[in-house]
Amino acid sequence: MAAQTEKMAVPTDAELLKAQADLWRHTLCYLTPMALRCAVELGIPTAIHGLGGTASPTDLIAALSLPPSKLSFLGRLLYQLATAGVFDTTDAGTTYRLNPISYLLVDGVHIDGDACQTAIVRVASSRYYVEAAFGLADWFRKDFDGPVPSPFEDLHGATIFDDSMALLDPEMDKLVHEAKASHNHMGIGLVLRQCHDLFQGLESLTDLCGGDGTTARAIVRAYPQIKCTVLDLPKVIDKAPTEGVVKYVAGDIFHVVPPAQAVLLKSVLHLWSDEDCIKILAQCKKAIPPRGAGGKVIVIDIVLSSASGLMLETHHLVDMLKLVMTRGRQRDEKDWSDIFMKAGFSEYKISKKVGARAVIEVYP
Numbered sequence: 001m002a003a004q005t006e007k008m009a010v011p012t013d014a015e016l017l018k019a020q021a022d023l024w025r026h027t028l029c030y031l032t033p034m035a036l037r038c039a040v041e042l043g044i045p046t047a048i049h050g051l052g053g054t055a056s057p058t059d060l061i062a063a064l065s066l067p068p069s070k071l072s073f074l075g076r077l078l079y080q081l082a083t084a085g086v087f088d089t090t091d092a093g094t095t096y097r098l099n100p101i102s103y104l105l106v107d108g109v110h111i112d113g114d115a116c117q118t119a120i121v122r123v124a125s126s127r128y129y130v131e132a133a134f135g136l137a138d139w140f141r142k143d144f145d146g147p148v149p150s151p152f153e154d155l156h157g158a159t160i161f162d163d164s165m166a167l168l169d170p171e172m173d174k175l176v177h178e179a180k181a182s183h184n185h186m187g188i189g190l191v192l193r194q195c196h197d198l199f200q201g202l203e204s205l206t207d208l209c210g211g212d213g214t215t216a217r218a219i220v221r222a223y224p225q226i227k228c229t230v231l232d233l234p235k236v237i238d239k240a241p242t243e244g245v246v247k248y249v250a251g252d253i254f255h256v257v258p259p260a261q262a263v264l265l266k267s268v269l270h271l272w273s274d275e276d277c278i279k280i281l282a283q284c285k286k287a288i289p290p291r292g293a294g295g296k297v298i299v300i301d302i303v304l305s306s307a308s309g310l311m312l313e314t315h316h317l318v319d320m321l322k323l324v325m326t327r328g329r330q331r332d333e334k335d336w337s338d339i340f341m342k343a344g345f346s347e348y349k350i351s352k353k354v355g356a357r358a359v360i361e362v363y364p
């Protein structure tokens with residue numbers, strides 16, 4: 001039976017006024033990342049840190065050698081960022097203080113190593129990313145023969161992390177890898193502190209798409225008995241440190257998964273389509289022993305719908321980023337369950353939520 005269509009009643013004046021203000025906010029909120037990018041490019045968080053953690057716009061004009069004529073403009077930029085939660089402010093904009101968000105934007109900030117996240121801000125607000133999102137409507141209208149490229153791939157003819165990215169713009173490719181490394185770095189220390197049982201008793205582990213080995217080295221520092229192998233693309237492994245603690249293997253996840261008791265897929269599967277994830281997971285299953293011998297795959301990724309409020313908004317913004325940039329996606333629990341079962345696994349458990357991400361243990 002056809003659903004009954006209910007005509008929406010004309011909004012009340014109060015609703016219209018609120019809707020208009022909400023629409024302004026939704027339309028203009030792209031200016032927040034632009035203001036954030038400006039703050040990073042000017043080095044504002046680092047300057048506030050250098051000034052003892054609190055600074056006035058006048059202090060910053062002097063510290064950053066900006067023209068004094070920009071004082072009131074800088075005050076407005078800082079106030080907007082404080083309103084968005086990036087800085088704390090006192091006395092209605094007289095001074096600005098670093099908070100946990102802006103602390104992560106201080107050059108050289110050290111939390112278990114270099115924790116600075118400015119590369120992520122620069123990449124996500126870069127012209128390449130913004131232009132790809134700008135053409136979304138054109139992309140939706142376009143029909144493609146065969147696999148659908150992401151809006152980024154369609155517009156720029158390059159795939160993120162692929163060699164084509166370096167051909168498009170070597171500086172941008174370098175920045176993407178820096179952003180990935182800072183993302184990688186921030187994740188594992190927290191996982192190690194929050195999930196005590198996850199790596200307990202493991203003898204060997206393969207970190208698939210493990211980049212330059214930051215995660216693997218942190219795991220071995222915490223659990224020296226684990227023999228860790230990192231697999232990534234040759235161009236990434238070629239630049240990995242040769243410290244002798246971790247074994248590095250260059251290869252393609254679709255063809256090789258170095259055998260180990262457990263395989264880690266941290267922030268990897270969201271880059272790939274369901275079909276590709278099933279292929280990758282099936283390769284992982286071949287590389288691990290049965291569950292009785294401790295075999296498992298550890299997936300660290302977002303589980304959609306597992307959050308509310310601002311975290312839910314974050315989850316869906318990250319999903320939009322995946323839509324614009326990659327052929328991958330974020331998944332809800334049912335999506336995860338489907339790909340695990342199709343790849344031949346028998347059971348999984350969501351062991352812990354660590355910030356925006358969840359730790360999922362998947363058993364053969």
Ligand SMILES: C[S@@+](CC[C@H](N)C(=O)[O-])C[C@H]1O[C@@H](n2cnc3c(N)ncnc32)[C@H](O)[C@@H]1O
Nearest residue numbers: 161183184209210211232233251252253266267
């Ligand atoms: C989003 S990063 C994830 C890195 C890391 N696991 C982390 O937690 O941040 C994706 C990684 O996958 C690697 N990669 C992409 N395609 C690959 C492939 N076909 N085979 C192996 N590694 C690949 C990239 O070089 C990059 O290091």
